[in-house]
Amino acid sequence: MLILPNGMYSKINENLISQQQEALRRYMERGSRRQHIAAELQTKTPLEVDTPKRVALRKALINPRDGLALERLIGKSDLFPISYLEAGLKAGKSVCRIELRDHIGRVLGHGTGFLVSPVLLLTNHHVLEDADTARFSLAQFNYETDLNSRPRQIKSFRFEPERLFITDIKLDFTLVALEASSIDGITLSEFGYLPLLAETGKALLGEYVSIIQHPSGAPKAVAIRENKITDIFDDFIHYSTDTEPGSSGSPVFNDEWLVIALHHAGVPDPDDVRKFIANEGIRISSIIKFLTVQKLLPGEKELIDNLIKSISKGSGLDVAPKSRKMLIKELNPEWYEDATGYDPNFLSDSREIPLPKLSAALEKDALPVKTGGKVLHYTHFSIVMSKSRRLALYTAVNIDGNKLLALKRAKDKWYFDSRIDSKYQCGPALYDTNDLDRGHLVRRLDPVWGELAVKANEDTFHFTNCAPQHKNFNQKTWQELEDYILNNSRNHQLKVSVFTGPVFRSDDVVYRGQFQIPAEYWKVAVMGKEDDMLSATAYLQTQKNLIHDLEFAYGQYKTYQVPITKIENITGLDFGNLRNYDPLGRTEAVVGHIIEKQEDIKI
Numbered sequence: 001m002l003i004l005p006n007g008m009y010s011k012i013n014e015n016l017i018s019q020q021q022e023a024l025r026r027y028m029e030r031g032s033r034r035q036h037i038a039a040e041l042q043t044k045t046p047l048e049v050d051t052p053k054r055v056a057l058r059k060a061l062i063n064p065r066d067g068l069a070l071e072r073l074i075g076k077s078d079l080f081p082i083s084y085l086e087a088g089l090k091a092g093k094s095v096c097r098i099e100l101r102d103h104i105g106r107v108l109g110h111g112t113g114f115l116v117s118p119v120l121l122l123t124n125h126h127v128l129e130d131a132d133t134a135r136f137s138l139a140q141f142n143y144e145t146d147l148n149s150r151p152r153q154i155k156s157f158r159f160e161p162e163r164l165f166i167t168d169i170k171l172d173f174t175l176v177a178l179e180a181s182s183i184d185g186i187t188l189s190e191f192g193y194l195p196l197l198a199e200t201g202k203a204l205l206g207e208y209v210s211i212i213q214h215p216s217g218a219p220k221a222v223a224i225r226e227n228k229i230t231d232i233f234d235d236f237i238h239y240s241t242d243t244e245p246g247s248s249g250s251p252v253f254n255d256e257w258l259v260i261a262l263h264h265a266g267v268p269d270p271d272d273v274r275k276f277i278a279n280e281g282i283r284i285s286s287i288i289k290f291l292t293v294q295k296l297l298p299g300e301k302e303l304i305d306n307l308i309k310s311i312s313k314g315s316g317l318d319v320a321p322k323s324r325k326m327l328i329k330e331l332n333p334e335w336y337e338d339a340t341g342y343d344p345n346f347l348s349d350s351r352e353i354p355l356p357k358l359s360a361a362l363e364k365d366a367l368p369v370k371t372g373g374k375v376l377h378y379t380h381f382s383i384v385m386s387k388s389r390r391l392a393l394y395t396a397v398n399i400d401g402n403k404l405l406a407l408k409r410a411k412d413k414w415y416f417d418s419r420i421d422s423k424y425q426c427g428p429a430l431y432d433t434n435d436l437d438r439g440h441l442v443r444r445l446d447p448v449w450g451e452l453a454v455k456a457n458e459d460t461f462h463f464t465n466c467a468p469q470h471k472n473f474n475q476k477t478w479q480e481l482e483d484y485i486l487n488n489s490r491n492h493q494l495k496v497s498v499f500t501g502p503v504f505r506s507d508d509v510v511y512r513g514q515f516q517i518p519a520e521y522w523k524v525a526v527m528g529k530e531d532d533m534l535s536a537t538a539y540l541q542t543q544k545n546l547i548h549d550l551e552f553a554y555g556q557y558k559t560y561q562v563p564i565t566k567i568e569n570i571t572g573l574d575f576g577n578l579r580n581y582d583p584l585g586r587t588e589a590v591v592g593h594i595i596e597k598q599e600d601i602k603i
Helices: 011-029 031-043 052-060 069-073 083-092 131-136 284-291 298-313 360-365 450-459 476-491 564-571 576-581
Strands: 095-101 107-115 120-123 138-141 155-158 165-168 173-177 208-213 221-232 236-239 251-253 259-269 272-283 327-330 381-385 392-400 413-416 436-440 466-470 495-503 509-511 515-517 520-528 534-542 558-562
Touching (some): 011 259, 011 272, 083 221, 083 251, 173 284, 259 284, 476 520, 520 576, 534 564, 558 564, 564 576
Antiparallel strands (some): 107 120, 120 173, 138 155, 208 251, 221 236, 236 272, 259 272, 392 495
């Protein structure tokens, strides 16, 4: 709602009353549906009540580093990482008070707005209804109190409607440009902006939301998580957030501090005009859809194009507007005929290191190969695929340090394996136009040795051998671990057998409605020691707080050396007597330790 001085009545006030009456009409028409939703939410979670498509996107937006995010979403926890408050404070920097003025500088009222690109501000139509109103008004950032309850210094920016001014009465929004520098020379970029996400499903029925606002034109305040989404329309949402006049134009956030709606009106109580029975916001997806079909001048188009780019950046995964060059091929069946794969007797004829056994559940999930069995053999390595996840259950590779060759990486060419149906292989539909890397499970250089090095190099570029990892995935210690294993095998001319795979959990993030992204990866390395004994060590890289007996730091990726039994427990694999050669397995009460440098590895 917009706050206007007592006694002042204007077309702005008429627009506001009209918006409230439309909100009430929508509210009354959906009475039975709203009661049905409320009844369902008594016994079900938001993930069970909303549509599968919206649920899939909402789960994809969960920060994989926040191990309690899903628990909060389904109402089983109210715990947040302390960084949640820091993220909210950062989001609040982009929110400002709008001071409405006339042509001679008189203050007409106040509303709220927020930056959605480096130079564009979003608010309500009934706050800035035309270019003239914007031209005389101010966007006031930093209008808030500090830790000592003292007011910070306000930074005022003028609007530049001549650069861009787009408004719509029905959706009750206005998008307008701001000047780059304030009256006293502060740059607008200091306040950042709130990137928008065009897809629907950023919040679910029954989910809690928060609003950062300037209530009654007062210093910035936040209504945090004491509110719930009660209904979702094509263009609007209803929620029970506490707001006051002056909050019109405020951003409505989900728990990831993503903007899901533009707050614009209270739903008036038909029995008492002094009260409101709900609040209403315009869905961001509807505003974006409106903007993408507008006919614009070249300068305006450039601003909107930049906004659309920032929208892509806000989605977490879908950030690349163009497809990355990726040649997709399929090899002839003859290619695989001579592939013997992983050799259990590779380390020694007298010491067999068999492939891990599958639990009963994994045995059912293991994908059969058209030529027989459930193991895909390649050059010097083998893979067993998961039918349900379309990724490898595990990989197994032999490394011969005496015969390693340093072949250069060829063009980014990837293969579907014709020995299994392509529908069970995660291909371009998962990896295209986003920031997900196709992470080699069998490292490219590991099987590249001997006379078949070139073929082994090519074999590692199968979709069966890759798993989704974000490009910013901090693999420093994981890569150093792989370097350590490879370099030791090369420098000491050792033979090493390595098993690698993802950890599959039921609450792994769902992406694009069909792919679950693993949050953890494991590795087991087996090598011979100078005393002719074996050393079998296990490692786990985790980015979620799902392992109760391991230390975890929010916001950091850690690599742990763990007992082999730990890998067995979380994967369902059985490594047999390898656990007898595990240095951590022989130590009581050891659950794992962080690997930060090579010296931390216990062989």
